[in-house]
Amino acid sequence: MKQRMCPICEAGQLHTQTEWIDVEHLGQQGRIESHFAECDACGSEQAGATEARLNKRAMIAFKKQVQGLLTGKQVRDLRKAWGLSQEEAAKVFGGGPVAFSKYESDDVMQSDAMDKLLRMADEVPIALERLMAKAGVQPKHTIRWDNVAVVNFTKQKTKLRTVIRTSHSIENEASYGG
């Protein structure tokens, strides 16, 4: 990380420090790690753009937790499990081209509606499939639900044929096959 000169004394270097601070959201108490820069010469404490961004993210992550919304990491894990890029996810679910980048880094909170849609897509694979088809986004890998159905069907069919061959005449096999 590049060194930052203290703008107050113009002699010392700024070093990032953290401290736990008490915060509140919708009446719920919590603690977040707050970042600030401290000068090693004059000892002044300040929050630059870097610290302000980290502090904002920590607060948004806390708000998501309080409101029971998916965390940034959970959104990223879902998107990756679906094989979507951030741009594709925005095409499928809406929110604008940089929406997922912002949800995943805790730069913004997703709406209640977006949160519900993401959970629905996770619980009901056919819903995700439809949304992707409508957005013109091709699945990169076969969706789990599809996979399971195909495998079971093939296994059942094979088993049925084996039974017929060992216990029935050829005529019976033909009627089953039709």
Ligand SMILES: [Zn+2]
């Ligand atoms: Zn200083």
